[in-house]
Each structure stands twice: as structure tokens, then as C-alpha cells.
Amino acid sequence: MRTPDNALHLEQVNERLQKTMLWVLIAALPGALTLFWFFGWGVLITWLIAAGAALLVEAAVLALRRQALLPTLNDYSALVSATLLALALPPYSPWWVTALASGFALLFGKHLYGGIGNNPFNPAMLGYAFVLVSFPQQMNHWPATHGLSLAGGLQHIFGLDLSGLSNPDAWSQATALDVLRINKSFTVDELFARSPAFGSLGGRGVEWVNLAFLAGGALLLQRRLIGWHAPVGMLGSLFLISLLCWNGSGSDSNGSPLFHWFTGATMLGAFFIVTEPVSGPDNPRARLLFGVGTGLIIYVIRTWGAYPDGVAFAVLLMNLAVPALERLTASPATPGEHS
Structure with missing residues (x-):
């Protein structure tokens, strides 16, 4: 009632x-x-x-x-x-x-x-x-x-x-992530100079889209509608693993940390996807680990996987890990409490 x-x-x-x-x-x-x-x-x-x-x-x-x-x-x-x-x-x-x-x-x-x-x-x-x-x-x-x-x-x-309207022949193209993944001949500097998929830091146009989503995420943080734990965890782990695996601008390069930050759906994922409160953890430490795991999986899929970005699969895999993360980061029971 x-x-x-x-x-x-x-x-x-x-x-x-x-x-x-x-x-x-x-x-x-x-x-x-x-x-x-x-x-x-x-x-x-x-x-x-x-x-x-x-x-x-x-x-x-x-x-x-x-x-x-x-x-x-x-x-x-x-x-x-x-x-x-x-x-x-x-x-x-x-x-x-x-x-x-x-x-x-x-x-x-x-x-x-x-x-x-x-x-x-x-x-x-x-x-x-x-x-x-x-x-x-x-x-x-x-x-x-x-x-x-x-x-x-x-x-x-x-x-x-x-x-009878006809679409232009070159209306679509491979993304910067796709081009970098299959590249075997050109250095990264040459790709940025000659490939229409590349802009200044990441994908052409997409780098500005990521900056715009970063600004929107800052607004959500400022209004305390999301916490910093998951976004910082995701962006930090993605930056760190791409830095550790970055081998300069050679033809076998996996891309710089800034490239991975400003290409694909990185900022959309960091501030609007991994912060979804229901499917994510409640514990702040668990949210941090949730973001860390998401960033690592994104990099693995982008670099060695067959799919174009990796944000969706990374988030869904980490959704499966939420109960384990909650248990891992739970505060120990005080004497006299029952589990």
C-alpha cells in the first residue's frame, strides 16, 4: 500500500x-x-x-x-x-x-x-x-x-x-583508428600529412567532437551529477597503456596517448557512458577500477582487435565485472557486524 x-x-x-x-x-x-x-x-x-x-x-x-x-x-x-x-x-x-x-x-x-x-x-x-x-x-x-x-x-x-540524386563516390572513408590499425607502410607523421582521416591530434573532425564532449563532461562534473572516479580511471589507464606501448611515429606505431584521447568515442565514453550509475559500481574505488579496466580494454580492442573502436565492448565487459569490483573494494566489516 x-x-x-x-x-x-x-x-x-x-x-x-x-x-x-x-x-x-x-x-x-x-x-x-x-x-x-x-x-x-x-x-x-x-x-x-x-x-x-x-x-x-x-x-x-x-x-x-x-x-x-x-x-x-x-x-x-x-x-x-x-x-x-x-x-x-x-x-x-x-x-x-x-x-x-x-x-x-x-x-x-x-x-x-x-x-x-x-x-x-x-x-x-x-x-x-x-x-x-x-x-x-x-x-x-x-x-x-x-x-x-x-x-x-x-x-x-x-x-x-x-x-535521380546521386551520392558522391567518396562520401565515406575509413576512420583514423582503422587506417592506423592496418597501416604497414607509412609513418604516423606521413599518415597525419596525407590521410584525409587524420586531423591535428586524432581523427579529422572527431578530435573537435571529443573536445566538445570533454566540455560537456566538465559541466556534469561541475554540477556534481557524475563523479570523477570512472572518467579519470578510463582516461588515465588509456593514456598510460598507450604511452607504454607507443613506439614513436614508425609504421608499426599504435598511436600516441593524445591520439587515443581524441579519436573515436573516447570522451563520450569517459563522461557519458562509464558514468552511467545503474550498470556501474556504487563504491568510488570500484568506479575507479571500472574506469581503469574500461580504458585498458578499449586500447586492446583498438590496437589488436577487429572492431573499429572498442568503447561498447569494453563497457559491457566491465559491467559483468561490477559485482566482483564491489566485493574487492568493500570496506572490511567492523567487529560485531555480521556479513
Whole structure:
């Protein structure tokens, strides 16, 4: 039976959740706008598809459970998961890939375990990993900077024929991580000088996107909506292992620490993914180790794995390790306490 006190407490919890989710969306806006600036309309179209699919699945599940729609839809959690997923997906992914990823994230990453607050895995990364494993060819088309026009983006994403419009031959290209992984001939300096995938520090355009997500992460830290432990652990371990394994600018180089910081989804992962409170540890020391493990796995996948980045798989693997991390870092019981 719900008492007035319990109802008031639940309302306060929902208000705090709504406020937190709203600030996460605000903090992600600089990175999203920078992605849009460099890669075009596909960023916005993909976000609209992901958000629509997430809200549709959320509403359908709540209707099947005969639960009220508005209190859950108004907490912005589904929109946050869809946003983080859309920001990680290639901007011109086919519409059905984005919709499947978003629907899978909400259904199997959230509601299968009872809804928000119960998910052992990060929903956005679960959806991303699902389509990456299932449709690797469709997930391997990252656009060159400035991407396609609005008409070109709609044509490519939805498979439309807009008055005979044809997409440019070189609208997509390998990412800087892919180029570095398969490189056997050129030094890193030569890659930065001649490859269109490379910018000044990391991937062309992506380095600015990472800086924008870093700024958004700083906002979340300043407002105390996330802790520093997981981001520092991830960025610190990624920096350290890339420094230890860095062999200069030779053709067999694995990339400098700054390259790994400002390429791929590093800052998105550090401040918006590994800080997800439900699927991560509660203990601050465990959160630090969670971040450390994530950074190490990201580097291993980027350098020796077959997938383009590694953030999603690293986070999901560390989600599995959360119970062990909590036990490892738990404070010893004081005399007289019972375990």
C-alpha cells in the first residue's frame, strides 16, 4: 500500500531523475552540435530515428504492463539512452539499423530487467554492440567530414530515390583508428600529412567532437551529477597503456596517448557512458577500477582487435565485472557486524 510519505518520496526521486537526465542531454549538446557541423544531416536524422524508436518501445512495454505512460516517459531516461546511442552510431547508418539498435537497447537493456534502476548493462552500448556484431558492413561506413546534404542523407539512410540524386563516390572513408590499425607502410607523421582521416591530434573532425564532449563532461562534473572516479580511471589507464606501448611515429606505431584521447568515442565514453550509475559500481574505488579496466580494454580492442573502436565492448565487459569490483573494494566489516 502506498502511503502519502512513500508517494512524496517517489515523486522527489522522479524529479531528481528527470533533472539529472535533462542535464545529461544539455551536456551532450556541444558534442552533438559539433558532430552535426562536421558530418552533416545524418547526425540529426539518426538521432530522430533512435529517439522515435526508443520512445515507441518504451510506450509499448509500459502499455503491455498496464503502467502509466507519462511518469516514465517524462523522466527522459529513454531519450538519454537513444541520444547516447545515436551519437555513437555512424551518422548515415540505414534507418532500420538505428531503429533496431534503439529498440534492442530499450527492450533488452532496460525493460527486460524491470525498467530503469535494474539494468546490469549499459542500454546504449548493448544496442550498439548488437548491431555492430549483427550488421558489421552497415556499421563500417563513417562519413568524410561534412558528410552528405540533407537530400543525400535522406536518400542514403532511407534508401530513397530523390529525383535521380546521386551520392558522391567518396562520401565515406575509413576512420583514423582503422587506417592506423592496418597501416604497414607509412609513418604516423606521413599518415597525419596525407590521410584525409587524420586531423591535428586524432581523427579529422572527431578530435573537435571529443573536445566538445570533454566540455560537456566538465559541466556534469561541475554540477556534481557524475563523479570523477570512472572518467579519470578510463582516461588515465588509456593514456598510460598507450604511452607504454607507443613506439614513436614508425609504421608499426599504435598511436600516441593524445591520439587515443581524441579519436573515436573516447570522451563520450569517459563522461557519458562509464558514468552511467545503474550498470556501474556504487563504491568510488570500484568506479575507479571500472574506469581503469574500461580504458585498458578499449586500447586492446583498438590496437589488436577487429572492431573499429572498442568503447561498447569494453563497457559491457566491465559491467559483468561490477559485482566482483564491489566485493574487492568493500570496506572490511567492523567487529560485531555480521556479513
